[in-house]
Amino acid sequence: MTVHTVEALVPHAPAALFDLVADVERYPEFVPGWVSARILRREGDRYWTDQVVRVAFLRQRFRTCTEIDPPHSIKVRGADGIFEKLLIRWSFLERPGGCLVHLDVDFDTRSNHLKTFAALLSRAFVDDLMTAFVTRAESLNSP
Numbered sequence: 001m002t003v004h005t006v007e008a009l010v011p012h013a014p015a016a017l018f019d020l021v022a023d024v025e026r027y028p029e030f031v032p033g034w035v036s037a038r039i040l041r042r043e044g045d046r047y048w049t050d051q052v053v054r055v056a057f058l059r060q061r062f063r064t065c066t067e068i069d070p071p072h073s074i075k076v077r078g079a080d081g082i083f084e085k086l087l088i089r090w091s092f093l094e095r096p097g098g099c100l101v102h103l104d105v106d107f108d109t110r111s112n113h114l115k116t117f118a119a120l121l122s123r124a125f126v127d128d129l130m131t132a133f134v135t136r137a138e139s140l141n142s143p
Helices: 014-022 024-030 112-141
Strands: 002-010 034-043 046-055 058-069 073-080 083-095 098-109
Touching: 002 112, 014 058, 014 073, 014 083, 014 098, 014 112, 024 034, 024 046, 024 112, 058 083, 098 112
Parallel strands: none
Antiparallel strands: 002 098, 034 046, 046 058, 058 073, 073 083, 083 098
8 A cells, every 4th residue: 555645835725726626637638647537427526537647658547436525625536447445635725825735645556566666656646746736726827
């Protein structure tokens, strides 16, 4: 099991950051390594997504189930694919001057030979994920 946590204080409203993270189908436009993301089904505050990511020389397809609590939190769970366990938790907390974005990523791969590789790359991947969203928020909200 690999767990990583990262936070960023962003000078925008929590609702703006929530909307940015919840719009999974736009990830390939700005998140490094995201090849595709397509929502398969919506049901209330949940949606199921088929996604493809590329990390180094690996390209992997996986499905997720996402639960949203606008504009406070987003919880993503792996539904199948390479992950034995995948849990991504985003929270968006109002703070003076903006929003504290908190990201927890907890995962384990099904394949033993991928575990070491995933552990080596995962910290950088989580940091890059947060950076991509902060940069995107800045570009969308700049005058």
